Amino acid sequence: DAGVTQSPTHLIKTRGQQVTLRCSPKSGHDTVSWYQQALGQGPQFIFQYYEEEERQRGNFPDRFSGHQFPNYSSELNVNALLLGDSALYLCASSYTGQGRYSNQPQHFGDGTRLSIL
Amino acid sequence: ELKVEQNPLFLSMQEGKNYTIYCNYSTTSDRLYWYRQDPGKSLESLFVLLSNGAVKQEGRLMASLDTKARLSTLHITAAVHDLSATYFCAVSNTGNQFYFGTGTSLTVIP
Numbered sequence: 001d002a003g004v005t006q007s008p009t010h011l012i013k014t015r016g017q018q019v020t021l022r023c024s025p026k027s028g029h030d031t032v033s034w035y036q037q038a039l040g041q042g043p044q045f046i047f048q049y050y051e052e053e054e055r056q057r058g059n060f061p062d063r064f065s066g067h068q069f070p071n072y073s074s075e076l077n078v079n080a081l082l083l084g085d086s087a088l089y090l091c092a093s094s095y096t097g098q099g100r101y102s103n104q105p106q107h108f109g110d111g112t113r114l115s116i117l
Numbered sequence: 118e119l120k121v122e123q124n125p126l127f128l129s130m131q132e133g134k135n136y137t138i139y140c141n142y143s144t145t146s147d148r149l150y151w152y153r154q155d156p157g158k159s160l161e162s163l164f165v166l167l168s169n170g171a172v173k174q175e176g177r178l179m180a181s182l183d184t185k186a187r188l189s190t191l192h193i194t195a196a197v198h199d200l201s202a203t204y205f206c207a208v209s210n211t212g213n214q215f216y217f218g219t220g221t222s223l224t225v226i227p
Binding site for chain 2: 033035040041042043044045048056058059090092104105106107108109110111
């Protein structure tokens with residue numbers, strides 16, 4: 001049973017460029033959340049997708065956008081990259097189903113390490 | 118915005134000793150999670166605490182939740198080297214958004 005998978009594992013970009021990160025949720029999960037984890041910090045919530053819509057958003061600028069596909073996989077897009085966007089980007093999945101919220105823990109992927117030069 | 122604070126941030130302890138990591142959060146929540154992260158790796162779920170007074174134990178780790186005090190503790194008993202990692206607590210609001218603490222970096226010394 002595959003867990004949460006993310007690609008690529010590492011990425012190097014320069015300031016001003018755009019990047020797309022990808023995530024496939026754990027089998028049976030329908031909700032995907034994205035987090036940014038700077039070095040030495042805890043993960044910071046970016047946004048969450050459920051039923052192909054952004055359900056909740058953290059305190060991140062509009063340069064951060066996302067998408068969820070009918071197969072529940074998701075993409076995170078970041079435009080006009082800044083040096084401060086260098087971080088580990090984590091995708092987490094969970095199951096919501098017909099209920100509004102879940103008490104289950106989120107399952108995390110191994111992350112994408114993004115470095116901005 | 119819900120804030121989560123952990124202390125200590127860094128913990129160095131000898132094998133065989135006991136210690137407690139504390140997690141305080143700023144607003145009402147009845148869902149608290151503990152995660153472990155090894156260097157360069159992702160987060161692994163340890164405990165889910167869903168009600169006041171909840172206590173969960175797994176091996177040398179025991180987690181508890183006091184929702185009235187907005188406090189959770191992670192107690193380590195007779196530490197071993199394999200427990201060296203960074204431990205995060207996370208609180209979830211009704212929107213399923215997870216707020217993480219800054220983490221406690223634990224090093225167990227032989």
